[in-house]
Amino acid sequence: MNVRLLRWFVTALIVGTLAACATREPAAPESPAAAAPGKLAPLKGPMVVPGTLAQSKSRWVPVDWSELPGWSEDSPHEAWNAWLRNCERPAPAFAPLCEQVRQLSIAGDEAQRGWMLEHLQPYRIESLEGNPEGMLTGYYEPFLEASRQRGNGFEVPLYQPPAGLAQRQPWYTRQQIEQQPEVQAQLAGRAIAWVRDPVQALVLHIQGSGRLNLLEADGSTRVVRLAFAGTNGQPYRSVGRWLLDRGLVRDATWPGISAWVAANPQRVQEMLWSNPRYVFFREEPLDDLDASFGPRGAQGVALTPGRSIAVDRLSIPYGTPVWLASTGPATQLARLVMAQDTGSAIVGAVRADFFTGWDDAAADLAGRLKQGLRLWALWPK
Structure with a gap:
């Protein structure tokens, strides 16, 4: 050999x-709750930050934009093609924003970042027990x-x-x-x-x-x-x-x-x-x-190298913009990505599989990725 x-x-x-x-x-057909992510319910119980939202496997805690590591350093225009793909099959909560998303496709980073600040609210994704730490792995197209x-x-x-x-x-x-x-x-x-x-x-x-x-x-x-x-x-x-x-x-x-x-x-x-x-x-x-995009993910849209992730759909609805932060031996990441896929081993509140692409470098990175992860959902206000 x-x-x-x-x-x-x-x-x-x-x-x-x-x-x-x-x-x-x-993925199997989503439950009514998952199919209508705009109807997330407030969490009930003690020690809950006001405005916290619930998914089946996660809780979303509202935070300030300053909590997102590297927020001002990322280039959102690099993720905009992935967002345009989202708008081919948008989640109900994001469908009203798609016209503006398309208009912003030729805008610069500052305009796109400013639009997100105006229209979206970041939520720290945690387990139901309140743990914000998870794991990032990678996959690619051979x-x-x-x-x-x-x-x-x-x-x-x-x-x-x-x-x-x-x-x-x-x-x-x-x-x-x-x-x-x-x-x-x-x-x-x-x-x-x-x-x-x-x-x-x-x-x-x-x-x-x-x-x-x-x-x-x-x-x-x-x-x-x-x-x-x-x-x-x-x-x-x-x-x-x-x-x-x-x-x-x-x-x-x-x-x-x-x-x-x-x-x-x-x-x-x-x-x-x-x-x-x-x-x-x-x-x-x-x-x-x-050829410029990857295969279609579970959302039904083509994946974008470096900007698409697979998630547990019971934690993060398909089509959700997500801020991803991960530091480890394989790479350091702080960027805007889109939840567009799933996988049989991608299970848990703070769990993501990062689509790396299809060349030798993509294969190498996907094979080495196994490191800590934090995620923030960017949800319409």
């Missing part, structure tokens, strides 16, 4: 072990070399959903899908494309979407997106955790994991099968505009 594949492997393990973003499954046809080293399929998947849940495990002829027969003709290495395929499964530099049958190449289309309904298991639990590596760092992979290629398949979840995809074209 060469150095590039080792890089993919380590990214899969780190992202799977630390971020545990499993797959970006579409970019893989692929072929429309099997052969010449492209041996690992990426499938669209099989017929009847929804009627039989859970479906077969990853090992059964790859080993049993009767299961493979149900997937005959369902391969969208083929990639060179099963570890790269696992990275795509963990992230839930990706881009392919696709070699067509006529010898031409084009870039397409694979979007999440479903799973086999099996539980997600981190392959990184599998290694750690067996004492095969001491931690999920580059030296330890790469050394283990290089020394134990015969056990890589065993390790991959330890995660029974399998993801199916659908192919989407990429034009120049789409």
Whole structure:
């Protein structure tokens, strides 16, 4: 296994072990309370700051803008494209503001910041017990070399959903899908494309979407997106955790994991099968505009690198502008972001997954992000 594949492997393990973003499954229909976030109820009880609001999993405490770290240093125009995407499917509380948001798209930082000061109120997001501390991880969109046809080293399929998947849940495990002829027969003709290495395929499964530099049958190449289309309904298991639990590596760092992979290629398949979840995809074209954004998140709008986050929708409604502050070994962040996605492991009041993009730097940052977090919701006055 060469150095590039080792890089993919380590990214899969780190992202799977630390971020545990499993797959970006579409969220279930929101409850009436979540679907109408403009009707947040005041919290009741002792020791509550007047004006505190409640969500199912969090409490929002009104604060002054001066509490937001780095508020005056961020460039809000860098986040405005993400806000414009919000306005494609706005939350009810924000729909009346979208006309002004669009008008401000060509304004400068000071005008945009001044508008937010006038129209929005910051709320510190806390757990129901009053804890404002949480965790930030990262995710990204892998970019893989692929072929429309099997052969010449492209041996690992990426499938669209099989017929009847929804009627039989859970479906077969990853090992059964790859080993049993009767299961493979149900997937005959369902391969969208083929990639060179099963570890790269696992990275795509963990992230839930990706881009392919696709070699067509006529010898031409084009870039397409694979979007999440479903799973086999099996539980997600981190392959990184599998290694750690067996004492095969001491931690999920580059030296330890790469050394283990290089020394134990015969056990890589065993390790991959330890995660029974399998993801199916659908192919989407990429034009120049789409290529500037990420895949569609759970809100139904395209994600913006560095300005979109996945959240627990029972803590933060989709479409909410959020001030994010995080300092740790991977990076330091203090910026305006938009809550536009979710993930099966993104659970809790102060919990976010930061969309980093799709290049090598994005993969590296997503794999290293696991650090403290504070969040402030910016809600209409």
